[in-house]
Amino acid sequence: MSSIQIKNLTKQFKVLNRHEGLKGSIQDLFSRDYKTVTAVDNISMTVEQGEIVGYLGPNGAGKSTTIKMMTGVLEPTSGEIIVGDVVPYRNRTKLAQEIGVVFGQRSQLWWALPLIESFRILKDIYRISDENYNAMMDFYRTQVDIEPLLHKPVRQMSLGQRTLSDILAAFLHDPKIVFLDEPTIGLDVSMKAKIRTLIHALNQEKNTTVILTTHDMGDVDALCRRIVIIDKGKMLYDNDIAHLKGFFGSYRTLKVRMDGDLQAHAEEIRKEVDFSVSADEEWISILVDEEKEKVLDVLGRLQHTHNIRDMQLEEISTEEIIKKIYEEGVE
Amino acid sequence: MHRSIGFYLRIYGKILVQDIKSKMSYRSDFIISTIGMICTNIAGFVSFWILFQNFPSVDGWSYYEMLFLYGFSLVSLTPVQCLFDNNWSLRIYVYSGDFIKYCFRPINLFFYYQSEIFDIKGLGQLAFGIGTIVYAWAKLGLPVTVLMILKMIVFLITASLIMIALQNAAAATCFWIQNSFYVLDLVFRFKDYAKYPITIFSPVFRFIFTFLMPIAFIAYYPSLVILRPDEIPLLSWLSPVIGLVFFFLSYKFWMYGAMKYSGTGS
Numbered sequence: 001m002s003s004i005q006i007k008n009l010t011k012q013f014k015v016l017n018r019h020e021g022l023k024g025s026i027q028d029l030f031s032r033d034y035k036t037v038t039a040v041d042n043i044s045m046t047v048e049q050g051e052i053v054g055y056l057g058p059n060g061a062g063k064s065t066t067i068k069m070m071t072g073v074l075e076p077t078s079g080e081i082i083v084g085d086v087v088p089y090r091n092r093t094k095l096a097q098e099i100g101v102v103f104g105q106r107s108q109l110w111w112a113l114p115l116i117e118s119f120r121i122l123k124d125i126y127r128i129s130d131e132n133y134n135a136m137m138d139f140y141r142t143q144v145d146i147e148p149l150l151h152k153p154v155r156q157m158s159l160g161q162r163t164l165s166d167i168l169a170a171f172l173h174d175p176k177i178v179f180l181d182e183p184t185i186g187l188d189v190s191m192k193a194k195i196r197t198l199i200h201a202l203n204q205e206k207n208t209t210v211i212l213t214t215h216d217m218g219d220v221d222a223l224c225r226r227i228v229i230i231d232k233g234k235m236l237y238d239n240d241i242a243h244l245k246g247f248f249g250s251y252r253t254l255k256v257r258m259d260g261d262l263q264a265h266a267e268e269i270r271k272e273v274d275f276s277v278s279a280d281e282e283w284i285s286i287l288v289d290e291e292k293e294k295v296l297d298v299l300g301r302l303q304h305t306h307n308i309r310d311m312q313l314e315e316i317s318t319e320e321i322i323k324k325i326y327e328e329g330v331e
Numbered sequence: 332m333h334r335s336i337g338f339y340l341r342i343y344g345k346i347l348v349q350d351i352k353s354k355m356s357y358r359s360d361f362i363i364s365t366i367g368m369i370c371t372n373i374a375g376f377v378s379f380w381i382l383f384q385n386f387p388s389v390d391g392w393s394y395y396e397m398l399f400l401y402g403f404s405l406v407s408l409t410p411v412q413c414l415f416d417n418n419w420s421l422r423i424y425v426y427s428g429d430f431i432k433y434c435f436r437p438i439n440l441f442f443y444y445q446s447e448i449f450d451i452k453g454l455g456q457l458a459f460g461i462g463t464i465v466y467a468w469a470k471l472g473l474p475v476t477v478l479m480i481l482k483m484i485v486f487l488i489t490a491s492l493i494m495i496a497l498q499n500a501a502a503a504t505c506f507w508i509q510n511s512f513y514v515l516d517l518v519f520r521f522k523d524y525a526k527y528p529i530t531i532f533s534p535v536f537r538f539i540f541t542f543l544m545p546i547a548f549i550a551y552y553p554s555l556v557i558l559r560p561d562e563i564p565l566l567s568w569l570s571p572v573i574g575l576v577f578f579f580l581s582y583k584f585w586m587y588g589a590m591k592y593s594g595t596g597s
Contacts, residue, residue: 068431068593071434071435072434073431073434073592074593092434093437096435096437097437099435103432106428106429106432107432108432110346110349110350110447112349112353113349113350113353117349120345121346121349124341124342124345125342125436126437153353
């Protein structure tokens, strides 16, 4: 059974054309000069029960708008959308029983209350039976070290503990679909790993559909088989990551290390090769398309002009693929 | 999905107990704000008392009648303070986009939002108000019958709905305008006029306070039922209905704003 069905979904906003300066502001007060902005443009997709879908796109691509339509906060301008078996904006209350929502930086828990009390209130709100509630809590105990969290007021928790608690709270009523909006934003490496493991385990155990929006490709690599990419409201890609990697099969990342200012070196290399070049504290990365030029040829050329101390060769990473798609699109 | 009142009361009770427990644990905060509330009430009473040292009566209203009115307004202003205090934060949640977190629960949004905060300090005001009413009642030699007390309770509750309605409506303006604090503040300042008999104002303000911003129904019109049983105007008898109607309209207005709310980008 498919758990989300979206067909030709479009959302447009009317935005006032703003004028500059004080005179412009006064003009705006009386202006009827609107323009239409299309935030989501004719998107269609079907998500099966139990899938984890990475929903990706640069800032302002229309991700939030789509999520808001799926959760019933926004009414679509046109198109069809069914989540669970509900038309979201028509029946928000019924939908709420079927879904869970987590925002990376906005806790939905009662700020002053210890976590266990929040859980007990949620148990009442969602009418979770004692049996299901206890089973879920037992499952949580097998997954995370929950005891130290239970008696701590949410406001005293670290960001990581709070996110963890929010995720546990979102799954508590065993929803069919959970929307996770940047669940690992601002967290340290070990907390990120913990949260990814938890999401994976919950998905496996409960067969919950998960829609994950993120900018962290580590989340995608750890959790998603399928990704959907949108930009400027339009769908760019909807398929397996493996498939996407096939697309870029001829790409290799050549990493070189050298003495001196890496940013300056990267700048020079950019003039010498025809590929995208980036530098971090340790490595200069060159994304080589082997259909154009072999990696070893590039390396050979660079050896003449630079003093290379070390090198590595890598497959293209998800991060780089996504970056390429944002920048160039999929042919 | 309609749920019974019992369902909502049980949830409210649970949140309330936990909330009070956690507030008590911040003891100095609790004590200081309680002292502040007592001082505010005493200061209000003192200025009222000083006024009456200079005038024996206001527009035919004796000191004890005025005191009754004062106590009545204190009590009927308590529910808005205790139960609907979260309205003051609404514009902040809406402006920052945090309001969206209230949109995903399978219960009434208005209830869920308001249930989050219970302002326990209001209970001090309630005690103060009841004390004032009882004192004035005794001094005025009003009869103590079951019917009178029943009337009193009904009129107090419905009167309290007026202020709740005004505050709901004022707070909900934040769904449309950015700086709604001034609207809320304005409405809240007007409540200070509720403790005076409306006859002392000019006809223009009498009209405003009766029909546009109906603060005369917070104390004046309902009090007449108790204080002047011989000359009760129609508006006094209507005040429970007006309270209910205004509350319902303000609820609809609040929910209308909340349902069209769509948050900020993330």
